[in-house]
Amino acid sequence: MLARCCVAAVATLALFAAGCGRDSCLGGDCEATTPCGDLAFRCDAPRLYVGAVAAAPGELGLARGQGAADDVLISNGVVTAVVSAIAAPTDLAPTGGNLIDLGPSGGADDLTILYQLAGLLPDDAFAYDRLEVVDRSPAYVAVIARGHLDGRPEVAVATRYELRPCDPGLRVRSELFNDSPDRQAFVIADAAHWGKRRVVPFAPVDGQGYLTPPLELLDLTALWKPYPFVAAAAPAPDAPAYGVVACDRATVAGVNDLEVSALGTPIEVVPPGQGVVFERFVVAAPATDAGGGPAAAVAPLLAARGQLFGAATIEVTGAVQAEGLAFGGDVRRASIVIRGGGDDVPLTAVVPAADGGFRAVVPATPELSFELWSFGRRELRGSIPDDGALGVLTVPAPATVDLHVVRAGGGADLPIDAVVVFEPADDATRAGTRGSFHGKQTLCAPWLGPPHGASPACNRVLVEPAGTQVEVPAGHYWVFASAGPDATVARAEVRLDPGEVTAVDLALRDLDVTPPGWLAADLHVHGAASFDSGLPDRDRVRSFLAAGVDVIAATDHDYVTDYAATVRALGADDRLLVMGGLETTPLIPFLDVPGEDLPRVIGHFNFWPLTPLPASPRGGAPWDERLEPGALFDRLDPLIGDAGVRMINHPWDEPQFGRDLGYLRAIGFDPRRPVPATDDGTPNGALARRPGGGHANLDWDALEVGNGAGADEWQKNRLLWFALASASHPVVGTANSDSHGLRDNQLGWGRTWVETGTPVGATDVAGFDAALKAGKVVAGSGVFVAVAIGPPGAPRRGPGLAPVVPQPGDVVAIEVRAAPWIPVTSVRAVTSRGERVLAADLAGPADPFGVDGVVRWRGEVPLAELIAGADDWLVIEAGLPPPRYADLDDDGVPDTGDNDGDGDVDLDDVEPDEDVGPIANPPDPTDPTDPRFVMTRIVPESWPYGFTGLLLIDVAGDGWTAPGSAR
Amino acid sequence: MRRATIALAVIAWAGPAAADGVCGDAIDQPAAVPWRDAGFDGGRGACPVADVGARVGGHALIDTPGFYGTLGGELALAVRQVAGAHVAWGLTARAVDVTFVQNAVWKIVEPSYGPLAVDGLYGVDATLAGRPLRLAGWGAVALPFTRSDVDGSTGAAQLAGLASWQARARWRVHARLGALGWAGRAVTGTSTRAAALASIDLAWRARRRLAVDVGVDAQLGWYRGGLDHLAVRAGVAWRLARCWRLHGAVGAPLAGAERQDVAVTLGVARDLE
Numbered sequence A: 001m002l003a004r005c006c007v008a009a010v011a012t013l014a015l016f017a018a019g020c021g022r023d024s025c026l027g028g029d030c031e032a033t034t035p036c037g038d039l040a041f042r043c044d045a046p047r048l049y050v051g052a053v054a055a056a057p058g059e060l061g062l063a064r065g066q067g068a069a070d071d072v073l074i075s076n077g078v079v080t081a082v083v084s085a086i087a088a089p090t091d092l093a094p095t096g097g098n099l100i101d102l103g104p105s106g107g108a109d110d111l112t113i114l115y116q117l118a119g120l121l122p123d124d125a126f127a128y129d130r131l132e133v134v135d136r137s138p139a140y141v142a143v144i145a146r147g148h149l150d151g152r153p154e155v156a157v158a159t160r161y162e163l164r165p166c167d168p169g170l171r172v173r174s175e176l177f178n179d180s181p182d183r184q185a186f187v188i189a190d191a192a193h194w195g196k197r198r199v200v201p202f203a204p205v206d207g208q209g210y211l212t213p214p215l216e217l218l219d220l221t222a223l224w225k226p227y228p229f230v231a232a233a234a235p236a237p238d239a240p241a242y243g244v245v246a247c248d249r250a251t252v253a254g255v256n257d258l259e260v261s262a263l264g265t266p267i268e269v270v271p272p273g274q275g276v277v278f279e280r281f282v283v284a285a286p287a288t289d290a291g292g293g294p295a296a297a298v299a300p301l302l303a304a305r306g307q308l309f310g311a312a313t314i315e316v317t318g319a320v321q322a323e324g325l326a327f328g329g330d331v332r333r334a335s336i337v338i339r340g341g342g343d344d345v346p347l348t349a350v351v352p353a354a355d356g357g358f359r360a361v362v363p364a365t366p367e368l369s370f371e372l373w374s375f376g377r378r379e380l381r382g383s384i385p386d387d388g389a390l391g392v393l394t395v396p397a398p399a400t401v402d403l404h405v406v407r408a409g410g411g412a413d414l415p416i417d418a419v420v421v422f423e424p425a426d427d428a429t430r431a432g433t434r435g436s437f438h439g440k441q442t443l444c445a446p447w448l449g450p451p452h453g454a455s456p457a458c459n460r461v462l463v464e465p466a467g468t469q470v471e472v473p474a475g476h477y478w479v480f481a482s483a484g485p486d487a488t489v490a491r492a493e494v495r496l497d498p499g500e501v502t503a504v505d506l507a508l509r510d511l512d513v514t515p516p517g518w519l520a521a522d523l524h525v526h527g528a529a530s531f532d533s534g535l536p537d538r539d540r541v542r543s544f545l546a547a548g549v550d551v552i553a554a555t556d557h558d559y560v561t562d563y564a565a566t567v568r569a570l571g572a573d574d575r576l577l578v579m580g581g582l583e584t585t586p587l588i589p590f591l592d593v594p595g596e597d598l599p600r601v602i603g604h605f606n607f608w609p610l611t612p613l614p615a616s617p618r619g620g621a622p623w624d625e626r627l628e629p630g631a632l633f634d635r636l637d638p639l640i641g642d643a644g645v646r647m648i649n650h651p652w653d654e655p656q657f658g659r660d661l662g663y664l665r666a667i668g669f670d671p672r673r674p675v676p677a678t679d680d681g682t683p684n685g686a687l688a689r690r691p692g693g694g695h696a697n698l699d700w701d702a703l704e705v706g707n708g709a710g711a712d713e714w715q716k717n718r719l720l721w722f723a724l725a726s727a728s729h730p731v732v733g734t735a736n737s738d739s740h741g742l743r744d745n746q747l748g749w750g751r752t753w754v755e756t757g758t759p760v761g762a763t764d765v766a767g768f769d770a771a772l773k774a775g776k777v778v779a780g781s782g783v784f785v786a787v788a789i790g791p792p793g794a795p796r797r798g799p800g801l802a803p804v805v806p807q808p809g810d811v812v813a814i815e816v817r818a819a820p821w822i823p824v825t826s827v828r829a830v831t832s833r834g835e836r837v838l839a840a841d842l843a844g845p846a847d848p849f850g851v852d853g854v855v856r857w858r859g860e861v862p863l864a865e866l867i868a869g870a871d872d873w874l875v876i877e878a879g880l881p882p883p884r885y886a887d888l889d890d891d892g893v894p895d896t897g898d899n900d901g902d903g904d905v906d907l908d909d910v911e912p913d914e915d916v917g918p919i920a921n922p923p924d925p926t927d928p929t930d931p932r933f934v935m936t937r938i939v940p941e942s943w944p945y946g947f948t949g950l951l952l953i954d955v956a957g958d959g960w961t962a963p964g965s966a967r
Numbered sequence B: 001m002r003r004a005t006i007a008l009a010v011i012a013w014a015g016p017a018a019a020d021g022v023c024g025d026a027i028d029q030p031a032a033v034p035w036r037d038a039g040f041d042g043g044r045g046a047c048p049v050a051d052v053g054a055r056v057g058g059h060a061l062i063d064t065p066g067f068y069g070t071l072g073g074e075l076a077l078a079v080r081q082v083a084g085a086h087v088a089w090g091l092t093a094r095a096v097d098v099t100f101v102q103n104a105v106w107k108i109v110e111p112s113y114g115p116l117a118v119d120g121l122y123g124v125d126a127t128l129a130g131r132p133l134r135l136a137g138w139g140a141v142a143l144p145f146t147r148s149d150v151d152g153s154t155g156a157a158q159l160a161g162l163a164s165w166q167a168r169a170r171w172r173v174h175a176r177l178g179a180l181g182w183a184g185r186a187v188t189g190t191s192t193r194a195a196a197l198a199s200i201d202l203a204w205r206a207r208r209r210l211a212v213d214v215g216v217d218a219q220l221g222w223y224r225g226g227l228d229h230l231a232v233r234a235g236v237a238w239r240l241a242r243c244w245r246l247h248g249a250v251g252a253p254l255a256g257a258e259r260q261d262v263a264v265t266l267g268v269a270r271d272l273e
Helices: A002-018 A217-223 A295-309 A427-433 A537-547 A564-569 A629-640 A663-667 A684-688 A711-726 A765-773 A933-938 B002-014
Strands: A049-052 A072-075 A079-083 A099-104 A114-117 A126-136 A140-149 A152-163 A169-178 A184-186 A189-193 A200-202 A225-227 A230-233 A241-246 A252-255 A260-264 A268-270 A275-285 A313-322 A335-340 A345-350 A357-363 A369-374 A377-383 A389-394 A399-408 A418-424 A435-437 A440-444 A460-463 A468-472 A475-482 A490-496 A501-509 A518-525 A551-554 A577-580 A582-584 A605-608 A645-648 A702-707 A732-736 A751-755 A777-781 A783-790 A800-804 A811-818 A826-831 A834-839 A855-862 A872-879 A945-948 A951-953 B051-063 B068-083 B087-103 B106-112 B116-128 B131-142 B153-166 B171-186 B189-207 B210-220 B227-239 B244-255 B262-271
Touching: A049 A126, A049 A140, A072 A140, A072 A152, A079 A152, A079 A169, A079 A275, A099 A114, A114 A126, A126 A152, A169 A184, A169 B189, A184 B087, A184 B106, A189 A275, A200 A345, A217 B106, A230 A260, A230 A295, A241 A252, A241 A295, A260 A275, A268 A275, A268 B106, A275 A295, A295 A313, A295 A345, A295 A357, A313 A335, A313 A369, A335 A357, A345 A357, A377 A389, A399 A418, A399 A460, A399 A475, A399 A490, A418 A427, A418 A501, A418 A537, A418 A933, A427 A475, A460 A468, A460 A537, A475 A501, A475 A933, A490 A501, A518 A537, A518 A605, A518 A645, A518 A702, A518 A732, A518 A765, A537 A564, A551 A605, A564 A577, A577 A765, A582 A629, A605 A629, A629 A645, A645 A765, A702 A711, A702 A777, A702 A945, A711 A732, A711 A872, A711 A945, A732 A765, A751 A765, A777 A783, A777 A872, A783 A872, A783 A951, A811 A826, A811 A872, A826 A855, A834 A855, B116 B153
Parallel strands: A099 A275, A313 A389, A399 A501, A518 A551, A551 A577, A645 A702, A702 A732, A732 A777, A783 A945, A800 A951
Antiparallel strands: A049 A072, A072 A079, A079 A099, A114 A189, A126 A140, A140 A152, A152 A169, A169 A275, A184 A268, A189 A260, A200 A230, A225 A252, A230 A241, A241 A275, A252 A260, A313 A357, A335 A345, A335 A369, A369 A377, A399 A468, A418 A460, A418 A475, A435 A440, A475 A490, A518 A751, A582 A605, A605 A645, A732 A751, A751 A777, A777 A945, A783 A811, A811 A855, A826 A834, A826 A872, A872 A945, A872 A951, B051 B068, B051 B262, B068 B087, B087 B106, B087 B116, B116 B131, B131 B153, B153 B171, B171 B189, B189 B210, B210 B227, B227 B244, B244 B262
């Protein structure tokens, strides 16, 4: 018996030793592992390239691509992809070896990153340490990345990106092997960071399509669903479409969201000694004469599924017309979702070509139907005949508006850049024009275009000096024009008829809001180089001009830009000073905060000036992950130079997607407690830590007090700014827009005025930054607060961080300026001892569209009435009294607004299942007589406020002493 | 109070302790508390046993800083047989294994079955200090290709020298010195682990039908560096009737790199001889 047992055991072990094949990259021969081996495509002129980006033929490149010179470009003339060099990590990935550019060869790239992960934690990201370039032309080219999970060195990983001639997509195979002692719950998935405002995923399953469910990270297991394929595209005419289909299984599993998609294998237990393999086909396709949108990718995806699994397809064709004319070429005009099956599952979405025609391939499904969207509204629905031929579909024709805006007064009218806003003038127009992008994103009335894309976006249009034509649904509108807070707002009432062209001429007049010698700056601005912006550079720069700002810090997330080419192309060199810069945006949690279960990131910081280096990773931006602020400052020092500026952004903003946006909130800073001189283990003590041996964590030059046009961020951040000043850390306070597009945060709202003493054309970066760092600053959202200290009738000192030594009889002279369309009713003086109202219930100008009444309040207050006895800081604020906010969780910072509108802030205002919040700006008024009505037409969700920089009062002249913790 | 009364009644029912020789009754054998997947690292005494049995096991690993944890339970069926004076063999099948794994937000429960394991023992009788001693060599193999839930395969083996000594009438000492080997192989790679282990158990026949056991395990090498664990365990075996017995045990690591936090086992067996 024993002998028989032993024989069986030995035989089994022998079989085991013989193995089960080694056809894998991790297990042996990577050459034998062509992903998606059953796929084959044909084309007329096959070609292949793999090599450094710098050496790649120009025609294979991608517009908007961010590949650096040493990254690896792989192309077959149909599709081009860039794999980041190992030492060049990007975005969420801990290393290189990931796809950072992908698009149709010679076309455009909208991909931020496609990287591999096995789980949600940073430890479970694929971290590659080797990259192999394989050139087997003319058979195939490939790039192989090898490494391990970032926090689990015992879990080996590899990914092979391969292109064969004529392939419309990349063949990708990823492998994982669990050499750890633990059973693991793993997937292999490609995570695509869409960034909320650019590429929109389309998932062909019941109840989804464009309408992806909310991505709750804690529910991710339940949300991880199978999809036959997934496509995605930005709603822009030149946008490539992307898609993925699994090759080694029937579905890809994962989640889709505007922020991120993660698609791969099902969640499974991977025991020690076992692995996972995932093969998929990742396509990138341009819009063609068959149309654009996700359908451009769905067609090759379904072709692949047909080869792999024999899945049948149907072609749906048709044409869209308005008033008998072709109507396509843009998602604004027409976008068609095709559905099928008993559950009406969305199968694809196509944007008709410029001639109105479209051809869309869908899986063979019974009961096909379509819905046609135009100007954000579902205008037509119907069934699709068996042959798929829909014929001509007719949508209501829009009106065409020919917009011109001029600056009037003081001579001939001067055509200018401006923002024009369409506002329904009656309820019928509002109801009949309110739309959205297929039921997703911001509701707008009228919906003139995707709110995060190029102009027109939502209900607003950038108008160029030469004039701009825009298509608008027929209706009755007010048309507002604005060129920023230094100009009037013009308004016209129009009735637009379908198919008619209506000229609308609007005239603005300059206002003396900004005094001579001051420059208006927006020091926190995003464009297409940011992962979360879909705004083309041209429109971004035009928005600078239309907002009336003089100085811009270009601060894209983790990428250095300066818009120099676009500024030159628009001939705006003498009107704009654009400083190259960066918003460091750490995405990999690492920071252990006492009392917190989850690791944190340090939030966002701006740095400028920086020189864009397009041939370098991240445009020259340094890698900013897993660094505390002090170490980050050390790393940036050599790049920005001694005169450069470090700014902490939105320091108390709420985390998004599990990532902290504000450092002070991330560490649990308590503004009611002092900041110790050394790290004492408390949250406030972390500010004194010098993690890299150089800078301390609070060594920023400026703090973003105002972020956006609303009051909510300002009300939180001002307390932090004041607290740090009281704790011997006075810095410059700024206000900036943090604009990512034309609709979210309006460029130039807030803004920071800096007293350089020179016009913009005569100002250089060094001079501007020197004035800023000296504290010669006023900031806010539409309200300029001029302040000076000195004796009556004698020269006075304006804002600045150099302490003021007052003389007996000194006064604080204040002048509050704002355009007549911006309400100001209150002026307040703030010191460490509290607030004093200097003026209240101020009346506004009689005509909000006029030029009179810019100076809202002027007064002198004896300094001794504000600062008595001891050194202190002083800030003058003006605008509307702040909305009601309260600190319900007693952490020293307001967290909740009067959300139920009952006049107080209490637990009734808190959202269900939350402890506090939300804190938001009060809703925009709909009553035209409301003082905020006009301002909120121009700048939605705005609240007028302005504040001076810190004035440090050194009472005894013996050096300024901070007043201690805020009282 | 009610529980204490019940416990006293059970002990009283178990009757007075008896001295059956070192291998006289299987309830004197040491508790087996395996730490590794499929239980191939579990120990045993040097005595041959013929029985059929079922065992449920559980284990827990809570790694809070790593946002990781596993909770597992399994049901194993086994038959052991004696072939002559020196030889015994056994066959164990893990009938079902249910594991909950949480890796950050991933939460998954996976049922599976397998593997099959075979073992063989060769033993001789001796004496130590004039008292009965049983020495044995033992090998156990968890057979590859006998698990359901993986694409590749895993196999494992234990080779151990065993000693069981009747130190006193009621006291038995069990010692084990052995080696573990494990290999996993999938299309994406191969993994091997090995460890040396030593354990000692002290079993006390508290009553005629009741024995308790405490033991210490030391293991090195499994985690590829230093001490895996110094673990303690405690068990109890209770003869229900002439042929039937229950046994249960719990173990916990005191030191080392051991990832598991606790392991428990509970079984029932019927003697075949």
